Amino acid sequence: MKTAIVIGATGLVGSALVDCLARSESIGTVITITRRPAPHPAGKVDNRVVDFEQLAAHPELFQGDMLFSCLSTTRRQAGSLKAQRRVDLDYQLQAAELAAANGVHHYLLVSSSGANAESRSGYLQMKGELELRVRQLGFPRISIFQPSLLIGERDHLRVGERLAAMILPTLCRLPGLQRYRPIRGTQVAARMQEVALSSGNGVETFTLDEVFPSPAAAPAAARDRAR
Numbered sequence: 001m002k003t004a005i006v007i008g009a010t011g012l013v014g015s016a017l018v019d020c021l022a023r024s025e026s027i028g029t030v031i032t033i034t035r036r037p038a039p040h041p042a043g044k045v046d047n048r049v050v051d052f053e054q055l056a057a058h059p060e061l062f063q064g065d066m067l068f069s070c071l072s073t074t075r076r077q078a079g080s081l082k083a084q085r086r087v088d089l090d091y092q093l094q095a096a097e098l099a100a101a102n103g104v105h106h107y108l109l110v111s112s113s114g115a116n117a118e119s120r121s122g123y124l125q126m127k128g129e130l131e132l133r134v135r136q137l138g139f140p141r142i143s144i145f146q147p148s149l150l151i152g153e154r155d156h157l158r159v160g161e162r163l164a165a166m167i168l169p170t171l172c173r174l175p176g177l178q179r180y181r182p183i184r185g186t187q188v189a190a191r192m193q194e195v196a197l198s199s200g201n202g203v204e205t206f207t208l209d210e211v212f213p214s215p216a217a218a219p220a221a222a223r224d225r226a227r
Contacts, residue, residue: 001025001026001027001028001029002026002027002028002064002065002066003027003028003029003030003031003063003064003065003066004021004027004029004030004031004064004065004066004067004068004196005030005031005033005061005062005063005064005066005067005068005099005104006018006021006030006031006032006033006067006068006070007032007033007034007067007068007069007070007071007091007092007095008068008069008070008071008072008110009032009033009034009038009047009070010034010036010038011070011071011072011185012150012185013070013110013150013185013188013189013192014068014070014071014189015185016185016186016188016189016190017068017070017189017192017193018030018032018040018045019189020189020190020192020193021193022040022042022044022045023042024193024197026197027044028044029044029046029064030042030044030045030046031046031048031061031064032045032046032047032048033048033050033058033061033095034047034048034049034050035049035050035051035052036049037049048061052087052091055091055094055095055098056094056098058098059098059101059102061098062095062098062099062101062102062104063102063104064099064104065104065105065106066104066105066106066107066108066196067095067096067099067104067106067107067108068108068110068192068196069092069095069096069107069108069109069110070110071087071088071091071092071095072087072088072110073087073088075122075123081122084122084123084126085122085126088123088126088127088130089126089129089130092109092130093130093133093134096133096134096137096139097137099139100137100138100139104139105139105140105141106139106140106141106142106143106196107134107137107139107141107142107143108142108143108144108145108192108195108196109130109131109134109142109143109144109145110145110147110188110192111127111128111130111131111144111145111146112124112127112146112147112148113146113147113148113207113208114146115127115128115130115131115146116128117129117131117132131144135203140201141200141201141202141203141204142202142203142204143192143195143196143200143204143205143206144203144204144205144206145188145191145192145206146205146206146207146208147183147188147208148183148208149183150183150184150185150188183208191206
């Protein structure tokens, strides 16, 4: 059975992902690396609490078959764009470097729709930069997920996201806007596990429609599979 490593295990996608992995018969151990205790009822989940400023002191934690990188914060939570970049880019890149050095085969990243290292948006720029830099680390397989707004129950209130989650589902029914519709964190987590347990090599990027097809696209996809 395989060993999965998860950073960002207390977040919206990460917590749902840990639940998925804990139920999988193909996963023997789930190592969750967190900044605060994150106990889980499943015996196969091994939570390790570390100071992310000292990740380099814990290379032994990044030994396994796959690394799921789900770490994320907001500028408001972090206090500044620089502090947000420390979490969303620096910590995740260092974790990826440690995993690559230990021979982890598969790296799976929750990025963002519109991620672009050349973007004028500081958020999209750091997401794009991380994508580019992990591609250079030599993982045999890299899977990048680019969802739009993530919705679901969080352990803290994000007012902007709450308002967007109320407005966007209706707004995104308009032609041309479906690509920006919200997606639940549980849906992204389920797709990540599905990809992790499938075969493949190289770099693959999953956009919103590939993670969770729109209602209009689903029947067409079903027809294509039936041919």
